[in-house]
Amino acid sequence: MTRHIVIDCDPGTDDAVALWLALASPELAVEAITVAGGNVGLERTLTNARAIASLAGGAVPVHAGAGRPLLGRFTSAETVHGPDGLNGVKLPPGRPPAPGLAADAIRARLRTSTDPLTLVGIGPATNLALALATEPALAARIAEIVLMTGAWGEGNVTPAAEFNAWSDPEALAMVLACGRPITLVTLELTAQALVTPSRIAALRGRSDSACLHAACDILAAAPPPARLPGLPLHDPCAIAWLLRPDLFSGRDCAVRVEAGDGEGRGRTHIDRWQLSGRPANAHILERLDADGFFDLLGQRLAALP
Numbered sequence: 001m002t003r004h005i006v007i008d009c010d011p012g013t014d015d016a017v018a019l020w021l022a023l024a025s026p027e028l029a030v031e032a033i034t035v036a037g038g039n040v041g042l043e044r045t046l047t048n049a050r051a052i053a054s055l056a057g058g059a060v061p062v063h064a065g066a067g068r069p070l071l072g073r074f075t076s077a078e079t080v081h082g083p084d085g086l087n088g089v090k091l092p093p094g095r096p097p098a099p100g101l102a103a104d105a106i107r108a109r110l111r112t113s114t115d116p117l118t119l120v121g122i123g124p125a126t127n128l129a130l131a132l133a134t135e136p137a138l139a140a141r142i143a144e145i146v147l148m149t150g151a152w153g154e155g156n157v158t159p160a161a162e163f164n165a166w167s168d169p170e171a172l173a174m175v176l177a178c179g180r181p182i183t184l185v186t187l188e189l190t191a192q193a194l195v196t197p198s199r200i201a202a203l204r205g206r207s208d209s210a211c212l213h214a215a216c217d218i219l220a221a222a223p224p225p226a227r228l229p230g231l232p233l234h235d236p237c238a239i240a241w242l243l244r245p246d247l248f249s250g251r252d253c254a255v256r257v258e259a260g261d262g263e264g265r266g267r268t269h270i271d272r273w274q275l276s277g278r279p280a281n282a283h284i285l286e287r288l289d290a291d292g293f294f295d296l297l298g299q300r301l302a303a304l305p
């Protein structure tokens, strides 16, 4: 059965691979792509999302959204993704953006879709929070929310926090409180999806797809992180969950996020051992079949234009 989804993103090198994975998968009907500032500023993330979607063909509308968090100032992750957000890899210019802002587009899709929508958040959660806050009744039309965000252990942007959660913790708190099924892809999960030179070479050999080779070029240009023996492929894990849940295992947990601008900003308190007494409000993915994930990724991206 086709799953109708909206992807909210901040491309972003791993966002690019996630978007191509989703656009390559017939099980998913990508109704819209909405964009926030995150890895780089909104002007660049919007340009990148348009180019990524256009290279895959099709005509998925791409909507501009929030350029900064609900509270606090915007901070990019250019050191990881480069000033252009794609590690210097040039893509042909994409189609113009669709009219309408991200939060309004998400609400319009929820209001008019004949099928419940799955919202996939792979950037700061600002657009999702704005959509939910403006018309809370529309939450009933959400089948599931999948977020690449958070960590039960150390962060990647501060010792306490993962980048998306840290970028807009107030927005994440609003989404976590919406009452709909939420699945979290945390840093501990994505640390199992490590891109290595041999995995890039295996991907590249799958076909002569322009999207596949652009993805390989983007990944090959990424600086290796200090904290892992390879590049964690964060955002595509959120898409892979929708395609092949059998590649994952996890558990339901109570999750809350620290807001404000102190040392703990964006820390996600993930209660894996039911110590808090709080009811579970999210399904946390803990284990990944990494070989199965990379095989899925190669098989799907190879079929793109």
Ligand code: RIB
Binding pocket: 010, 012, 013, 014, 015, 038, 039, 122, 123, 124, 148, 156, 162, 163, 164, 234, 235
């Ligand atoms: O911390 C990793 C997450 O932050 C990924 O979604 C990456 O693209 C950035 O948005």
Ligand code: CA
Binding pocket: 009, 010, 011, 012, 014, 015, 038, 039, 122, 123, 235
């Ligand atoms: Ca992202």
